[in-house]
Amino acid sequence: MKKIILIWSLLTGMFPAYSGEIDWDKFSFGVTGNYQVPFGDLGRYWNDSAALGGVGRYEIQDRVYLIGTVTLGYYTPRNNTHGKEIPFIWLVNLSGSIQYDIPVSSGLGLLLGIGGDNFTFIFRGSAAEDMGKNFIESEVAIHGEVGLRFRSGKLPVFDIYTRYSSIFSYPFQIPIWLSGVNFYF
């Protein structure tokens, strides 16, 4: 609940009532890839995972961006699962953030962002067979992120970032540390 209040406070408190029309030139799209290191029981029983997907951003003010990403990752059980039957997981991450690009030099910016995620867990494998039709699970999370944005002028604009997401799960939380790269075209 505290996290939902935090999301709401950020969404409503941060913005004065700006107004404007859609400027399609301020949209950019690209691809993203990241390496995901889970903690909690997800880290204890499953291996780290790589994920690939797409990214889009919209510049709402000078150097302030709304970012949306979607990625798909695959989690395999660790070798030692302490005798428990553990399924494979396809993990779909839908993420939205607000990001501030602080200029460091002409071609480099420091990124600071916060946002929310939706993680959809799709359980597969023999361990998931007795779940019947219950094999899909969708969860909400919040995240904070930092990164660097490179504008070389020759290469596409790209970011390297690291993000800490915390999935709301009561009573045990499930954090995931993601580090990756976005390429914008």
Next chain:
Amino acid sequence: MISDRKKFYAILLIFYFSAFLNVCADDGWVEGKRISPSLNKQRASNAFYNSIHFQKLSATRFLPLFTTTGTGNWTSPRTVITLDGLPYSGYPFGMQSIDLVPVDLVTVDTLVVATGISMLQGRASAGGSIDIVRSPIPDTLHIDSRLYTGSETGDPLIHLFTQPERRLINKNKVGPSFALAISNTDNNWSYRISGGGFFYFSTGSVNDFTISRYNPELINRQNRQVKVIGEAVYNIDEHRHVDFYAAGINLFGWEMSPFTSLFNHYTNISSTGRIRYRDTASGISLALVRDESFVWTKQITGALPGAVRVNEWTLYPSYNFPLPGNFSSSLSGNVGYLRVRDLDGHKPDKQNVLLQDIHSVIWGGGIEFSFSSGKLFSRGGVRIDKRPEQTPALSGEFLSQFTFSSYGTMYASIGSAAYQPEYLEQFGIFRVKRGTDEFTISGNPGLLVERVHELKLGFSQRGDNVSVLTEAFARKTKDQITQQVIRSFRSPDTRDILRTLTYVNDGSKFVPGITVQIDVRPFHFFRILSDHQYIDNSESQSLPRYKNINTFELLFPLDLFFEISVSHTGESFWKEFVVDVADDEYSGEGFDGRIGESTIFDITVSRAFDKFYFARGLEISLQAQNLFNTPIRRIPVGNYIDRAVFVYLSFRL
């Protein structure tokens, strides 16, 4: 010692005396109907309009939820729900709710709530009506949307596998949900396409154990509702219009039907198709409506799956004609065909859910008149209705309203309406086994029409900062349709209450009551809405004697809005769910059929933006329902209202 009845009449007198002294009025009350602009906002607060309890936001609801006592999450079949003035009948397995009408809040303009008896086009209502009025289709391209997601409790997630000893099953969670409407106008055509997807658990965590024993295949499967709606209006000329409306809704999830009072997993597809021609100059209107519902139940412990199809075709002609002087009048009729079929009852691995199929012509007609002259307004009407396997029944209502000053109005209404039993009460059947014992819930084809007589007296008064509506009502129900329980039993393996019962007409019940609604705005940034209801429930103890809801609204700078609502409900007693000690094989303690007093706190914090980049009318809110997670149920079995926290967003592009 003063008896409860004397206390009741003393309070009634005090309220009426105070009503005479306070010359002020309620601004949402028009000719016996309550129209509130806030009804179509999702807010975490409760209200009631006379006997209709209304919850603007719940963990599962997409439109505000209206309930009358006795049906849990569902509206009583005595309350008629209409879409733009014409009844909707495509509900699955008796689960009547405005949530299951194929329309979405993004296209709803107003909800008009009438309490008590009313004469509607197509049907007389013995228990109030809720009319869902769609917003007009805009002249230019518009995109309206609302999105929300919420909290959860008791979440298993991966812990199903990693911590099986903590294994919880169902979850009280609201998944990411949305609705969208796109509309435009092109020459004589206006059109709008809308739809939405909603994901939730509704049962409350207290029912997890029972559900886990019913069907392990589906214990953890989230409920979902998906709907798609297409609308068009063809404007022939300034006065003549043709409306087209086609919509479908798909429900998939755990619910408790009021007929069985047991959880089951339902798959439902309902649809409606409506064409209406209107000529405002001549007053002629003609509508053709087709409502349809398919519902399938899953196998649960001891009960086989079943399926029902309901479809109804109805033609609604009406004619508004002027009369000399200050009179006006209208004639309306309806003729249709109702078909209810048990789809799988003949199969060996399925169960009968109907004693017999229904193929029946239904018809009705009525005349209404109204008179308006200066400070006096009167209206009245009579109807005759014929429902399946029933003799035609007459209903009538008369209301007179006198405006005695620029601030105050007094009104009186008297009416008598017939409630003709719905198909499950007549022909439904449901069997469930526990061990060698079989329990049967059975309709009764011999049911008589239930008749409700009603008298209402009210003062509606408005001042600059204070408004008060006081109303006294008395309802006498003859041949009330109710459940006659032959055996109740609590099962040790599923912990649910199983009953063998049949529907009967059970004598007469007299329920007098008073309602007071106060709206005080001492400062422009502060408002208190206070609703109270007191009834003499000695003849109908499932209705709580006292209910009140107090809502406090505060408007801060930067259009930051804060609302807290506190609603209190008194104790109620349900003899239909009493379990004797000897029949309680779970705890051995029996169940006394009582629901204790309860208090629920709901809060909303919202901020509105007139324009936010490309969005207009953006509103973002944080809403918490049942803040302190008090275990609350409206009936002794069924859903618990768990705490739920939402983030809600609505806007127009």
